[in-house]
Structures are given as C-alpha cells and as structure tokens.
Amino acid sequence: QKEVEQNSGPLSVPEGAIASLNCTYSDRGSQSFFWYRQYSGKSPELIMFIYSNGDKEDGRFTAQLNKASQYVSLLIRDSQPSDSATYLCAVNNNNAGNMLTFGGGTRLMVKP
Amino acid sequence: EPEVTQTPSHQVTQMGQEVILRCVPISNHLYFYWYRQILGQKVEFLVSFYNNEISEKSEIFDDQFSVERPDGSNFTLKIRSTKLEDSAMYFCASSRPGEQYFGPGTRLTVT
Numbered sequence: 001q002k003e004v005e006q007n008s009g010p011l012s013v014p015e016g017a018i019a020s021l022n023c024t025y026s027d028r029g030s031q032s033f034f035w036y037r038q039y040s041g042k043s044p045e046l047i048m049f050i051y052s053n054g055d056k057e058d059g060r061f062t063a064q065l066n067k068a069s070q071y072v073s074l075l076i077r078d079s080q081p082s083d084s085a086t087y088l089c090a091v092n093n094n095n096a097g098n099m100l101t102f103g104g105g106t107r108l109m110v111k112p
Numbered sequence: 113e114p115e116v117t118q119t120p121s122h123q124v125t126q127m128g129q130e131v132i133l134r135c136v137p138i139s140n141h142l143y144f145y146w147y148r149q150i151l152g153q154k155v156e157f158l159v160s161f162y163n164n165e166i167s168e169k170s171e172i173f174d175d176q177f178s179v180e181r182p183d184g185s186n187f188t189l190k191i192r193s194t195k196l197e198d199s200a201m202y203f204c205a206s207s208r209p210g211e212q213y214f215g216p217g218t219r220l221t222v223t
Contacts, residue, residue: 034211043203043214044155088155097160097168098143098209104154 002027004091006103019076021106023089031094033072038086079110114138116215118204124221133189133218135204144187145205194222
C-alpha cells in the first residue's frame with residue numbers, strides 16, 4: 001500500500017513569516033512529487049513540482065526533495081492571508097498510468 | 113491560459129440511477145484522469161486513460177464505472193447504478209504527461 005503522509009494541521013503562521021509544510025511517502029520507487037493548493041470547496045491547483053533531489057524555487061515557493069529520507073517539503077516565504085488553504089502533497093511512481101497518490105493535506109492559516 | 117473544464121458543476125441523482133460526468137481536457141494533453149474526493153477525505157485516484165484505453169485503474173473503479181472519449185475533446189465518466197457512497201466531488205485532470213492539471217470538479221449527490 002503506497003502511503004503519503006502529512007500533518008493535518010492547522011499550521012498557523014503570522015503574515016510575512018515562512019510556512020513549512022512536510023510530507024513523507026512510503027514507495028521508494030516514487031519519481032515525481034507535486035504540491036497542490038486546495039481552497040475549501042475548490043479543486044486542487046498545482047503550485048510546485050519537483051523530480052530531482054534538492055531544492056527548486058519558484059517565486060515565494062521552494063520545494064525540497066530528499067529521496068533517501070523519502071521526504072518532500074514546501075516552504076512558503078512572506079506568507080500572505082491569501083495563502084490560507086489546504087496544501088496537498090502528491091506522489092507519482094511514474095508507472096504506466098501516472099496515478100497520483102495524495103496525502104491528506106495540511107491546512108495552513110496565515111494570520112494578518 | 114488553457115484549463116480543464118467539467119460539467120455539470122453539481123449533479124443530484126437518486127440511488128440506482130446512471131450518471132455521466134463530462135470533462136474537456138486541455139487540448140494538447142494526452143493523458144486523462146478521474147479522481148474523487150469524499151467530503152473531508154483524501155483525493156483518490158480512479159482511472160487514467162491514454163491512447164483511447166484505460167492505462168490504470170484503482171480498486172474503487174469497479175464494473176459500475178466506465179470512461180469514454182466519445183470525440184476529440186470530451187472525456188466522460190459514467191456510473192451505471194449510483195450508490196449513496198458515490199456522493200463525492202469528482203475531478204477530471206489531464207497531462208501531457210508530467211504535471212496533472214485539475215478541473216473545477218462535479219459535486220455528485222446521491223439521495
């Protein structure tokens with residue numbers, strides 16, 4: 001059973017702070033890693049993807065991947081109240097079907 | 113910016129009825145997917161579709177479910193005889209392959 005685990009939160013940070021979201025996965029064959037943002041009642045919105053060990057930065061977002069530790073994280077710098085949402089970690093082992101396995105999400109609250 | 117679209121946004125049906133959920137994937141994408149999310153739970157994979165055939169399906173995707181690409185743009189999910197436990201948000205997604213982009217979802221309510 002392939003598992004993706006996230007702390008459900010809520011994670012509360014003040015506006016302007018760095019929010020750090022973490023995710024672990026069980027399948028060592030996983031190759032691709034994604035972070036989605038989901039506002040309440042809405043669909044998942046892709047915000048970051050990472051395929052190689054190390055860091056990947058895009059604007060205020062940095063994704064970090066450590067395959068040896070089976071760990072992926074998302075840092076959000078200069079957090080804004082509009083970043084308040086549930087952040088979903090998703091993992092793909094690049095099998096034929098490209099199936100994504102999702103974690104349960106971490107709810108982030110950014111307080112003004 | 114191209115996006116995945118889904119219709120209807122909300123479908124109410126009675127137990128035992130058939131429903132068809134419709135999706136228009138992003139036009140140059142080759143892989144199409146259906147996921148569902150029961151209220152308060154994880155997003156769960158149902159099925160992936162490539163080159164006019166199912167490439168992978170989950171245990172949830174039993175004989176009551178089917179998918180079809182009836183023309184060059186639409187991708188549909190049919191549930192033949194709905195059950196109460198089929199009530200969920202159903203998301204269509206597409207990819208080139210690579211990153212998967214989700215549609216806005218159809219909320220299915222089975223009464």
